[in-house]
Amino acid sequence: MSAVTTVPLSAVKLTNKDYESDQEVRWCPGCGDYAILRQTQKVLADLDIPREKHVFVSGIGCSSRFPYYMNTYGFHTIHGRAPAFATGIKCVQPDLTVWIATGDGDALSIGGNHLIHIIRRNVGVKILLFNNRIYGLTKGQYSPTSSFGKLTASTPMGSPDHPLNPLSLALGCEATFVARTLDRDLEHLGQTLHAAAKHKGTAFVEILQNCNVFNDGEWFEYTDKATKPLSTLRLEDGQPLVYGQNKERGIRLNRFTLEPVDMSKGEAKVEDLMKADSSDLNQALALSRISGKDGLPLPIGVLYKVERSCFEDDVVGQVRKAQAEKPSKNDIDSLLRAGETWTVS
Amino acid sequence: MSSTTETVDIKKTVKPVQATKDVVIYFAGDSGDGIQAIGGQFGHTCVRMGNDIVTFPDFPAEIRAPAGTQAGVSGYQLRFGSGEVLTPGDAYDALIALNPAALQARVKGLKTNGLLIINTDKFRETDLKKAQCKTNPLDDGSLDGYQIFRVDLTKLTRAAVFETPLPATLSTREGDRCQNFFALGMVCWLYQRSLEPTVQYIKSKFGKRAEIAEANQRALRAGWVYCENTETFASSYEIAPAKHAPGLYRHITGNQATALGLVAAGQKAELPVFLASYPITPASDILHQLSRYKNMNVTTVQAEDEIAAACMAIGASFAGALGCTSTSGPGLDLKQEALSLAISTELPLIVVDVQRGGPSTGLPTKTEQADLLAAIYGRHGECPAPIIAASSPSDCFFAVYEAARIAIKYRTPVIFLTDGYLANGAEPWLIPSSKTLAPIVHKQLVERNGVMPFDRDPDTMARQWVRIGTPGLEYRVGGLEKDQKTGNISYDPDNHEAMGYLRKAKIDRIEREIPPTVIDGPASGDLLLVGWGSTHGAIKSAMERQRQAGQKGISQIHLRFLNPLPPDLGDILKRFKHVLVPEMNMGQLSILIRAKYVLPAKPLNKVKGQPFTITEISNAIEAILGGK
Ligand SMILES: Cc1ncc(C[n+]2csc(CCOP(=O)(O)OP(=O)(O)O)c2C)c(N)n1
Ligand code: SF4
Ligand SMILES: [Mg+2]
Numbered sequence: 001m002s003a004v005t006t007v008p009l010s011a012v013k014l015t016n017k018d019y020e021s022d023q024e025v026r027w028c029p030g031c032g033d034y035a036i037l038r039q040t041q042k043v044l045a046d047l048d049i050p051r052e053k054h055v056f057v058s059g060i061g062c063s064s065r066f067p068y069y070m071n072t073y074g075f076h077t078i079h080g081r082a083p084a085f086a087t088g089i090k091c092v093q094p095d096l097t098v099w100i101a102t103g104d105g106d107a108l109s110i111g112g113n114h115l116i117h118i119i120r121r122n123v124g125v126k127i128l129l130f131n132n133r134i135y136g137l138t139k140g141q142y143s144p145t146s147s148f149g150k151l152t153a154s155t156p157m158g159s160p161d162h163p164l165n166p167l168s169l170a171l172g173c174e175a176t177f178v179a180r181t182l183d184r185d186l187e188h189l190g191q192t193l194h195a196a197a198k199h200k201g202t203a204f205v206e207i208l209q210n211c212n213v214f215n216d217g218e219w220f221e222y223t224d225k226a227t228k229p230l231s232t233l234r235l236e237d238g239q240p241l242v243y244g245q246n247k248e249r250g251i252r253l254n255r256f257t258l259e260p261v262d263m264s265k266g267e268a269k270v271e272d273l274m275k276a277d278s279s280d281l282n283q284a285l286a287l288s289r290i291s292g293k294d295g296l297p298l299p300i301g302v303l304y305k306v307e308r309s310c311f312e313d314d315v316v317g318q319v320r321k322a323q324a325e326k327p328s329k330n331d332i333d334s335l336l337r338a339g340e341t342w343t344v345s
Numbered sequence: 346m347s348s349t350t351e352t353v354d355i356k357k358t359v360k361p362v363q364a365t366k367d368v369v370i371y372f373a374g375d376s377g378d379g380i381q382a383i384g385g386q387f388g389h390t391c392v393r394m395g396n397d398i399v400t401f402p403d404f405p406a407e408i409r410a411p412a413g414t415q416a417g418v419s420g421y422q423l424r425f426g427s428g429e430v431l432t433p434g435d436a437y438d439a440l441i442a443l444n445p446a447a448l449q450a451r452v453k454g455l456k457t458n459g460l461l462i463i464n465t466d467k468f469r470e471t472d473l474k475k476a477q478c479k480t481n482p483l484d485d486g487s488l489d490g491y492q493i494f495r496v497d498l499t500k501l502t503r504a505a506v507f508e509t510p511l512p513a514t515l516s517t518r519e520g521d522r523c524q525n526f527f528a529l530g531m532v533c534w535l536y537q538r539s540l541e542p543t544v545q546y547i548k549s550k551f552g553k554r555a556e557i558a559e560a561n562q563r564a565l566r567a568g569w570v571y572c573e574n575t576e577t578f579a580s581s582y583e584i585a586p587a588k589h590a591p592g593l594y595r596h597i598t599g600n601q602a603t604a605l606g607l608v609a610a611g612q613k614a615e616l617p618v619f620l621a622s623y624p625i626t627p628a629s630d631i632l633h634q635l636s637r638y639k640n641m642n643v644t645t646v647q648a649e650d651e652i653a654a655a656c657m658a659i660g661a662s663f664a665g666a667l668g669c670t671s672t673s674g675p676g677l678d679l680k681q682e683a684l685s686l687a688i689s690t691e692l693p694l695i696v697v698d699v700q701r702g703g704p705s706t707g708l709p710t711k712t713e714q715a716d717l718l719a720a721i722y723g724r725h726g727e728c729p730a731p732i733i734a735a736s737s738p739s740d741c742f743f744a745v746y747e748a749a750r751i752a753i754k755y756r757t758p759v760i761f762l763t764d765g766y767l768a769n770g771a772e773p774w775l776i777p778s779s780k781t782l783a784p785i786v787h788k789q790l791v792e793r794n795g796v797m798p799f800d801r802d803p804d805t806m807a808r809q810w811v812r813i814g815t816p817g818l819e820y821r822v823g824g825l826e827k828d829q830k831t832g833n834i835s836y837d838p839d840n841h842e843a844m845g846y847l848r849k850a851k852i853d854r855i856e857r858e859i860p861p862t863v864i865d866g867p868a869s870g871d872l873l874l875v876g877w878g879s880t881h882g883a884i885k886s887a888m889e890r891q892r893q894a895g896q897k898g899i900s901q902i903h904l905r906f907l908n909p910l911p912p913d914l915g916d917i918l919k920r921f922k923h924v925l926v927p928e929m930n931m932g933q934l935s936i937l938i939r940a941k942y943v944l945p946a947k948p949l950n951k952v953k954g955q956p957f958t959i960t961e962i963s964n965a966i967e968a969i970l971g972g973k
Contacts (some may be wrong), residue, residue, distance in 0.1 A: 051819060052815060052817070052818070057660075060824075067823070068821050074819075076821065076824065077686060077824065078682055078683060078686050081656040084648065084660065086660060087646070087653075088658060088660025088663070088664065088668065089661070091646065091657070092617065092660075092661045092664035093814055095814070096813065113650060114652075315646065318639055323640050325640065327640070332608065332609045332612045332613070333778060335638070336605060337595070340596070342393060342594050343592070344395070344775075345591050
């Protein structure tokens with residue numbers, strides 16, 4: 001175990017190619033996962049972290065095949081449990097940069113328990129949640145993020161489940177970094193992954209991903225050129241919350257409610273608008289509640305980012321402290337003889 | 346025996362003292378009466394006075410079970426002697442019953458003419474009703490066969506505690522809580538035990554509240570003096586120290602020994618120990634204990650559930666530590682899928698299963714051996730893992746150490762089985778020197794030298810344990826089937842079958858680690874007793890009893906490895922006319938033996954959540970060989 005979580009600098013500049021493994025990528029042609037893979041490889045090449053210090057951990061699902069395609073260390077584990085494996089890894093080698101690739105079923109259904117606990121513990125991992133609102137690998141059943149009434153393989157009369165909101169969940173779990181990005185906006189995806197990589201603590205990133213086989217077009221409203229100006233809100237710290245083709249729309253706080261306003265109609269001036277502040281938990285909570293179907297644009301970007309001590313540092317810190325305080329007892333024979341003993345002669 | 350620290354404080358009795366060799370004593374009271382405390386303390390005192398002991402704490406699953414009822418009875422059985430003591434004993438020589446429920450529930454276990462100490466203050470109408478006594482046992486004649494000592498324990502304790510002012514005021518209720526120490530003082534007089542170890546214990550336990558420490562000491566001494574002064578107690582007993590092998594001793598429970606064994610393995614292997622666990626009776630003490638050994642390079646995590654605990658431990662092994670997880674039956678079920686991943690990815694892992702009564706929540710505080718087949722066969726797919734079991738509380742140290750050695754050497758999960766009886770039971774332990782522990786050999790791959798992650802050690806068949814983070818060795822591994830050579834995903838049918846047999850062969854090969862089976866008794870004969878786990882003492886005692894009764898052709902073997910089984914087992918079994926397999930389950934080892942060696946091994950089963958008595962096994966032997 002290493003004592004401090006400092007990350008060594010790499011000697012030679014690597015390129016995205018260096019992060020491609022020799023394994024054939026086996027997602028369906030056109031799957032949104034390809035873009036996420038390429039963009040991740042690019043971001044890793046841009047980071048000053050040696051390749052061998054990256055570990056990709058995943059559960060089970062299409063998205064969880066991710067580690068096989070990264071030329072880094074990788075552990076494809078069991079369904080839903082990647083956060084627990086990652087926690088074990090971080091407690092032993094805290095200086096590794098650990099990434100979790102997970103799906104909406106993997107993270108939020110079978111793995112919901114581990115997800116909430118890794119976030120509250122603030123283990124230093126980057127969680128990439130590939131949200132395609134469907135179970136891809138098992139051929140198209142509804143997931144915990146599928147919309148109510150969704151027709152899927154297992155819900156021919158429509159899903160009776162109310163979906164959950166991953167960002168609100170993460171914030172409710174005391175997250176220290178919460179962001180949303182899209183598979184079809186490579187630049188934004190890259191920036192967001194970069195910001196996540198730089199975060200110390202759990203970085204939770206929801207990636208809206210298209211499954212073109214079982215749930216095609218689920219997010220198109222937010223990715224299509226024609227519709228995205230009005231349907232998405234790009235968050236930039238310190239900047240007013242504006243959207244629309246000409247940034248003529250904005251969001252204003254009315255008592256406790258976020259209110260959409262049209263400045264071109266004179267409903268408000270830019271000074272009246274809320275300014276994005278990723279250190280403000282209340283703002284993050286309010287923004288996370290926007291569903292995109294409620295007359296407000298879907299927030300994209302970093303909603304929340306604060307610093308808090310990491311689990312692995314605290315855990316390893318206790319071991320170091322104990323070792324420093326009781327060095328004399330640091331051998332097995334004295335341990336077995338500690339406490340009350342007696343001699344028989 | 347000489348003692349290093351003890352100064353004997355007890356005043357020598359002026360009444361006659363009889364020598365005796367072996368005593369079984371039973372403390373029984375309400376869950377809130379402090380029975381476990383005085384039972385443990387009495388055992389500790391006996392150990393310190395050089396006796397051999399075996400203890401059997403038996404308490405309800407509820408923290409505060411309904412007061413005064415039989416369901417709420419907490420018991421502590423203890424046997425101490427001047428010879429070798431292997432079981433907590435069958436019938437008791439003395440029973441201390443602090444209320445009618447305790448009396449009702451346990452008096453069946455008292456020997457005819459046994460000593461019965463009763464707290465008469467607790468025999469009011471309401472107490473009898475709660476205990477479901479139709480008549481008052483104190484005067485209905487039902488206790489006629491015993492030597493009864495009626496003691497007004499509550500009144501006497503109050504008088505002793507409040508005799509002179511205490512350092513600070515104490516309520517009557519608080520004073521009444523000292524009753525258990527009054528009772529302990531009496532028992533100490535009865536068996537001429539030193540009060541000093543208990544005085545030390547009281548001081549360290551209640552040190553922060555001087556008035557409570559003082560009150561308990563007063564009660565303890567008063568109990569002793571009461572027996573010395575009242576006519577009722579005419580004489581006491583003395584038990585000479587046992588002839589222990591020379592050396593340094595300590596007192597140890599199974600859970601303590603398990604925790605220490607894991608630390609020792611980590612130290613010997615020069616690996617950090619990582620334990621993740623989710624609290625569960627009777628395994629939690631292993632987590633508690635290890636969390637206090639951080640200075641020994643031990644990391645502990647209380648996980649969100651047993652699945653997470655197993656997965657964290659596997660993650661830790663993947664990262665180069667000795668990953669461990671501890672649990673009991675229900676938790677073993679939850680860990681099995683994770684275990685299958687560790688088997689498939691060939692990573693070391695120790696899974697400690699402290700077995701308890703099942704199925705489901707079953708009897709959480711009681712003992713059983715019914716997880717054996719779950720441990721061996723409880724996973725999907727062909728998924729072999731070595732299984733190792735401990736046979737006594739102190740053996741947990743050596744057995745879990747062996748489990749760790751195998752896990753590391755063969756890069757495999759090992760399931761280590763103990764049970765509630767071993768976990769909480771205590772015995773004196775001749776502390777071993779770390780030099781006598783087998784070396785734990787392993788090599789982590791920490792540099793790129795042409796060796797690949799799935800290259801195998803030709804001797805152990807273990808694949809490389811790559812230290813992740815090493816430049817140039819980046820590799821991916823997971824639960825999908827792996828190509829035998831490269832470790833890459835492979836759906837090839839022949840490869841899958843080859844990998845299945847490879848995983849099996851690797852575990853089968855571990856049989857060469859098993860030393861020749863020790864046969865206690867003749868190498869061939871009429872009857873072979875085959876056991877595993879915590880039944881060792883009861884089986885051995887029954888065998889010795891039958892031998893003394895003239896049945897000479899009986900032998901015993903006790904298995905530490907349940908998978909693989911010892912290579913010489915088949916031959917040994919065939920040399921006996923009969924094979925009897927006593928187990929605290931419905932015959933799980935006997936199923937394995939019958940299937941593997943195709944011989945009519947007879948099961949002797951008990952699934953009451955209680956260990957075997959010697960008599961139960963003796964009777965079964967007689968049924969086979971005919972009584973003598
Ligand atoms: C214990 C267990 N239960 C069920 C499965 C089957 N299974 C594999 S992936 C999956 C759902 C995957 O959905 P998601 O996490 O959304 O990933 P996607 O394929 O959409 O990327 C299920 C149910 C399994 N592998 N293991
Ligand atoms: S099923 Fe959907 S998510 Fe899975 S690979 Fe195909 S397109 Fe991608
Ligand atoms: Mg999905």
